[in-house]
Amino acid sequence: MKIRTVEAVPLCWPVPSGGHGRPSDYGRHDESVAIIVRIETDDGLVGFGEVHPGYGYTRGACWSVKAIVERELGPEIIGQDASRPEYIWEKMYNGPRLDIALAYGQSAPRMGRRGVTVCALGGIDMALWDIFARSLGVPIYKLLGGGYRTRLPTYASGGHAAADEAGEEALAYVAKGFRAVKMRVGAMDAPRVVEEGVARIRAVREAIGRDAGLMLDAHGSLNEAQAIRLARAAEEYDIDWFEEPVSSDNWNGMRRVREATAIPISTGENDFTHFDFRDIIAHQAADILQPDLAVVGGFTAARRVGVLAHAANLQVAPHIWGSALLFYASLQLAAALPNCPIIEFRQGANPLFDELIAPPPAIDDEGCVTVPSGPGFGVDIDLEAARRRYPFERT
Ligand SMILES: [Mg+2]
Numbered sequence: 496m497k498i499r500t501v502e503a504v505p506l507c508w509p510v511p512s513g514g515h516g517r518p519s520d521y522g523r524h525d526e527s528v529a530i531i532v533r534i535e536t537d538d539g540l541v542g543f544g545e546v547h548p549g550y551g552y553t554r555g556a557c558w559s560v561k562a563i564v565e566r567e568l569g570p571e572i573i574g575q576d577a578s579r580p581e582y583i584w585e586k587m588y589n590g591p592r593l594d595i596a597l598a599y600g601q602s603a604p605r606m607g608r609r610g611v612t613v614c615a616l617g618g619i620d621m622a623l624w625d626i627f628a629r630s631l632g633v634p635i636y637k638l639l640g641g642g643y644r645t646r647l648p649t650y651a652s653g654g655h656a657a658a659d660e661a662g663e664e665a666l667a668y669v670a671k672g673f674r675a676v677k678m679r680v681g682a683m684d685a686p687r688v689v690e691e692g693v694a695r696i697r698a699v700r701e702a703i704g705r706d707a708g709l710m711l712d713a714h715g716s717l718n719e720a721q722a723i724r725l726a727r728a729a730e731e732y733d734i735d736w737f738e739e740p741v742s743s744d745n746w747n748g749m750r751r752v753r754e755a756t757a758i759p760i761s762t763g764e765n766d767f768t769h770f771d772f773r774d775i776i777a778h779q780a781a782d783i784l785q786p787d788l789a790v791v792g793g794f795t796a797a798r799r800v801g802v803l804a805h806a807a808n809l810q811v812a813p814h815i816w817g818s819a820l821l822f823y824a825s826l827q828l829a830a831a832l833p834n835c836p837i838i839e840f841r842q843g844a845n846p847l848f849d850e851l852i853a854p855p856p857a858i859d860d861e862g863c864v865t866v867p868s869g870p871g872f873g874v875d876i877d878l879e880a881a882r883r884r885y886p887f888e889r890t
Contacts, residue, residue, distance in 0.1 A: 497536060499537045499573070503530050503560060521714065527551045527845055528551050530560050531545060534622040543820060543872070543876055588605065608767075614789060623793075624795075636831040642830045644829075644866070647863060647864055649862055650708060653842030672860055672861075680695065688725065692725050693725070693729065696729050712738035722740035726755065735759070743771075746774065747778060747780075763781070772784055785812050787814040787821075790814075815839040815841065823852065826864060846885070
């Protein structure tokens with residue numbers, strides 16, 4: 496079960512409408528990208544992982560990720576035993592100083608301890624766990640301790656509409672069967688971020704009623720004062736969490752927002768490795784941690800985040816804004832953690848989410864998803880068909 500090949504295949508889907516109709520603070524995007532990592536062993540086992548620099552909106556970084564996977568990390572792990580994903584994680588993270596790291600029992604990271612290097616590392620780590628589980632004929636959550644659940648509540652992740660259409664948009668999610676809705680707030684409502692934000696929140700809450708869950712996500716786009724004012728004004732609308740009220744560059748500020756409101760604070764989609772999450776916890780900056788498998792460093796790092804969170808009495812709600820492969824991988828993580836009560840389900844048409852894998856992600860009539868029980872991620876991907884259908888290079 497030695498690693499024979501490590502490949503990174505970027506995929507691209509043009510977004511004809513320019514995104515979600517109303518641009519978020521991240522702007523309008525005319526394409527969505529994802530990089531599928533494919534690893535094959537000398538005995539023919541194949542596993543997949545995903546990297547999505549810029550959450551699928553950064554074409555240029557795809558070249559960096561592909562180069563790191565195929566020319567930097569990949570060659571370093573060729574010949575390694577694929578059934579040792581944790582060891583290989585440490586080998587990739589510490590690079591030439593692996594021996595020091597293992598001898599001292601502490602990290603001695605290579606240059607590239609955050610950013611696209613860790614994203615690339617995470618894609619490889621996902622593929623190795625996929626291979627390891629497939630070699631044993633079990634889903635990944637079995638390898639991660641046996642699992643806590645095989646079915647998970649979801650929330651519809653969207654909510655970009657302006658105040659006059661926000662209620663209608665959220666109601667459409669509920670009509671699809673979702674029991675909770677996440678809407679965007681923050682700089683997209685500038686210049687009156689609090690007043691406009693509250694108007695949109697009120698419209699959504701009135702439309703979906705009090706039985707449905709409602710979360711807010713500011714993408715870290717507010718300053719502390721704005722975030723505190725918005726949070727306090729939103730409290731009467733029964734908000735389940737307020738996500739990234741301020742930037743991850745300001746965990747002290749996030750703590751002060753948390754202290755100023757009764758609404759739980761969530762964060763983590765822009766943070767790397769369990770070391771970052773240790774520091775979020777140390778800052779007491781959040782109630783709910785949101786590692787993204789394709790950012791944090793794959794299953795190895797995300798599982799460690801789950802343990803740290805559990806020890807701090809915090810929940811985990813994985814961030815998932817990628818292709819269907821990332822969604823199914825994240826289901827395996829969520830099934831394996833004791834403290835993961837809900838999972839993100841992206842809204843807005845995107846074939847990389849809706850068509851890449853059969854069957855596509857879907858909810859049942861109670862707004863839940865079932866964790867696939869097959870080997871690895873429990874689903875298969877036809878990478879050659881995807882490469883033809885979603886070419887990264889345009890002619
Ligand atoms: Mg978010």
